[in-house]
Amino acid sequence: MRISADVAVIGAGMAGVSIAYELSDAGSVLVLEQESRPAYHTTGRSAAMFLESYGSPEVRRLTTDSRPDFDAAGELLKPRPMIWVAPPEQMDRLEAMAAAQPTLVPAPRPETFCPALRPDWCAGALREPGALEIDVMGLHQHYLGGARRRGARIVLDAAVRSGRYEGGRWLLDTAAGPVEAGAVVNAAGAWADRVASALGVEPVGMRPMRRTAAVVRASGVDRDWPIVGDVGETFYFRPEGVGVLVSPADETPSEPCDARPDDIDVALAIERVNEATVLGLRSVHTAWAGLRTFAPDRQPVAGADPAAPGLFWLAGQGGYGIQIAPALARLAAGAVTGKGSPVPAALAVARLRSS
Ligand SMILES: Cc1cc2nc3c(=O)[nH]c(=O)nc-3n(C[C@H](O)[C@H](O)[C@H](O)COP(=O)(O)OP(=O)(O)OC[C@H]3O[C@@H](n4cnc5c(N)ncnc54)[C@H](O)[C@@H]3O)c2cc1C
Incomplete structure (x- = not known):
């Protein structure tokens, strides 16, 4: 049986569950994860640090912008200068x-x-x-549980194998059966380029x-x-x-x-x-x-793909994907709903498509 949703998010690492949480207030969200448990790959393997001195100026800004979300979510940070x-x-x-x-x-x-x-x-x-240590699984659970409570469905063992855009909808072939969605978010971590190719979209060089x-x-x-x-x-x-x-x-x-x-x-x-x-x-x-x-310029990649209608990216977080997750998810979710702040050019997919 085909599953339908407004948005299908590919990947249940920190990127996928954080954007699912942000989007699930605005419509129906389906998270598709290839593994039998979420956070199995990079998210479950980090050093769990929150460093406002780390990364490019854009990354440092996303880190600082994320700090209030960690505080609001509960006891997820502890001092570790x-x-x-x-x-x-x-x-x-x-x-x-x-x-x-x-x-x-x-x-x-x-x-x-x-x-x-x-x-x-x-x-x-x-x-x-002011550096801090993050309760990574606590943050992941905050987003996963929060998205579920808002009505999102998380489907495990659901590798996305291929997809095509037809009649204004994405039709995905997954290991858990066919899926139809108005928009797709590519939050597939190390596989983000592979997922793009599987959807018939040019990779960005991850x-x-x-x-x-x-x-x-x-x-x-x-x-x-x-x-x-x-x-x-x-x-x-x-x-x-x-x-x-x-x-x-x-x-x-x-x-x-x-x-x-x-x-x-x-x-x-x-x-x-x-x-x-x-x-x-x-x-x-x-x-x-x-x-x-990492993208070739080592900046995160977020928002609409100008080369593919209904496809959004949330990838290339490098070594900062936990500490920037709240602010980056909000930015990328705003691009999906069309109601958020524009994605800065340094983070937008278009910068990797122009040459
Ligand atoms: C040793 C180490 C230390 C780190 N330290 C820090 C740190 O201190 N602070 C910090 O902020 N960051 C740190 N990071 C980086 C951080 O862990 C990552 O940026 C972040 O986890 C990336 O999250 P993600 O959701 O994009 O990727 P992932 O967690 O890898 O999630 C991607 C998911 O997509 C799924 N997927 C892929 N292809 C498909 C498909 N076709 N269909 C369905 N699902 C699919 C995968 O199975 C996976 O679960 C560290 C990383 C490492 C390795």
Whole structure:
């Protein structure tokens, strides 16, 4: 039997459920997810940070605009200040960062905030006192539950295999049966370009990049330590579970897939954190990897596709898709209903179609 809706959203990660929540007040919404559970891919694998000093000016604006939504949704944020550290060869970057970003304050003795840091390794440091840790699954559940309460249907095991636009409606062939919708939102994360192709629409050049994280056993870790990362983005660590969460901040190009960690990347993270600290990390408790997906200019992609009637994008969130989810979903939902603020040119699909 064919399922009909005003809007079909493809993907039940943070992007899909956040826009479903925003749209489900305005009409019938169907979320189609290929896996048997939502948030299985990148959304379930993040480092859960909210950093107003991270990303392009547009991303930083979306982050700041999202903050009131996190507060309104309940206890989804807890303080976790960020310390950006620089060895001597990264001091230029540190100075540029300090000049560009008013949320950062100098941290002349970063070891007072994280005593594990080696003072002789750090040539300089900046502190983002307002950085926060996100309850990612809490936010996902807020949107998923909220969308359901507003009448949205979430269909799992429903991979979208193909689709065509006919008579002003999208007709989708999915693993859960045929679907008909007035509009389609492509919120398929690493698969966003594949989904576009399946709908007969030209891809925009999305690049999924693998990023690795691990929890490594450590003693003497204070739960209140900040997250620490180098300005050159070669590692970060913060307290987590039996020790610390570490990442080599890797960006390895990948096909869309169920990403797995490579032992070499885990070892690299441990080596880099050990160079900068006295933690002496050795024993890995658990490791994982996820795909951070970027458009060619590394800006998110939101709103109507000028090359395809009734098709909207909410993709390319890279390493910021949790912290910008509220503001980006509102923006993209406004494009679907035609009642929101225009999508800024730097984020619009048209910028990737003009050349
Ligand atoms: C190690 C790591 C650390 C990170 N740290 C942070 C952080 O600290 N802060 C932050 O804000 N962000 C962080 N991110 C980035 C963030 O996790 C992502 O930007 C965000 O999760 C992307 O959400 P999404 O919904 O677009 O993608 P996904 O969660 O991958 O969801 C896309 C969904 O689409 C589904 N799908 C694909 N194709 C189809 C199809 N044909 N039919 C039906 N369904 C389909 C997939 O199964 C998937 O469930 C991190 C990412 C990683 C990997």
